[in-house]
Amino acid sequence: MPLFRRLIAVLGLWLAAVPAQASPVAYVLDPASSSVGFEVMSDMTSIRGAMPVRRAELSLDFDRVANSTIAVELAVDKARTTLPFAMGAMRDASVLDVARHPSILFRSSRITAQGDAARVDGDLTIRGVTRPVTLKAMIFRQQGIPAGDRSRLTVQLTGEILRSDFGASGFAHLAGDLVKIDIRARIQAP
Numbered sequence: 001m002p003l004f005r006r007l008i009a010v011l012g013l014w015l016a017a018v019p020a021q022a023s024p025v026a027y028v029l030d031p032a033s034s035s036v037g038f039e040v041m042s043d044m045t046s047i048r049g050a051m052p053v054r055r056a057e058l059s060l061d062f063d064r065v066a067n068s069t070i071a072v073e074l075a076v077d078k079a080r081t082t083l084p085f086a087m088g089a090m091r092d093a094s095v096l097d098v099a100r101h102p103s104i105l106f107r108s109s110r111i112t113a114q115g116d117a118a119r120v121d122g123d124l125t126i127r128g129v130t131r132p133v134t135l136k137a138m139i140f141r142q143q144g145i146p147a148g149d150r151s152r153l154t155v156q157l158t159g160e161i162l163r164s165d166f167g168a169s170g171f172a173h174l175a176g177d178l179v180k181i182d183i184r185a186r187i188q189a190p
Contacts, residue, residue: 024061024068027153027187029053034185036074040163041176042086049081049090054103058155058187060139065118070108070137070157072183077102086175094170095163101127111137120157126166135159135181142186150189157183 034053039046054075061067077098081087091098108122109132118137123130135157142152162177163169169177 024059025150025189027058027060028190029056029058030186030188031055035183036072037182037184039180039182040178042083042174047081047083047086047175049079049086051075051079051104053183053185056185056187058185060153062150065111065113068108068111068118070106070111070120070122070155072106072185074104074106075102076104089171089174092170095168097127097168106133124161124166126163127168129166131161131165133159133161135183152186152188155183155185155187157181157185 031053034056035050036053037048037050039048041047051074053072055073057069057071059067059069076096077091079087079090079096081090090096093099096104105125106122108120110121112119112121114136116138120135120137122133122135124133136159138156138158140154140156141147141149142154145152159181161179161181163179164177
């Protein structure tokens with residue numbers, strides 16, 4: 001029996017020394033410091049704007065990136081542009097149809113590590129039309145946060161879509177089809 005107890009003690013020490021598998025951490029969004037920037041070309045000028053993030057669910061697993069998930073709802077009805085006249089066109093039924101679709105939704109379906117970044121595949125819903133999209137994700141510590149501290153982060157997601165893929169093809173004579181997206185979400189661990 002002493003040998004059996006000794007083996008149990010060694011096994012207990014070994015298990016204590018093995019690092020526990022980290023699980024995804026659900027982060028809380030700071031909506032006041034988070035937004036989605038967009039840019040579309042108009043003749044030789046670019047129209048830039050931003051939409052606030054209405055709601056987000058972010059669960060990040062730094063050890064197993066594939067276990068991470070992202071879901072974001074944007075407030076289309078509160079979008080702003082650098083050109084005031086573009087606001088009416090953007091909200092029109094032939095573009096974003098804000099009266100019937102006040103939100104844009106994104107939900108990740110797969111996240112894979114790619115060097116210092118990640119590839120985020122997911123479904124984007126605009127005007128009730130859902131299409132697969134791929135975004136590039138980068139995560140940064142917020143200013144003043146020490147190295148290794150993951151309590152307060154900024155997530156940046158970038159990509160491009162064609163607005164015509166979602167039926168938002170109105171005012172094509174004023175704005176191009178390609179829309180560049182730059183999402184910046186400030187998050188913190190609970």
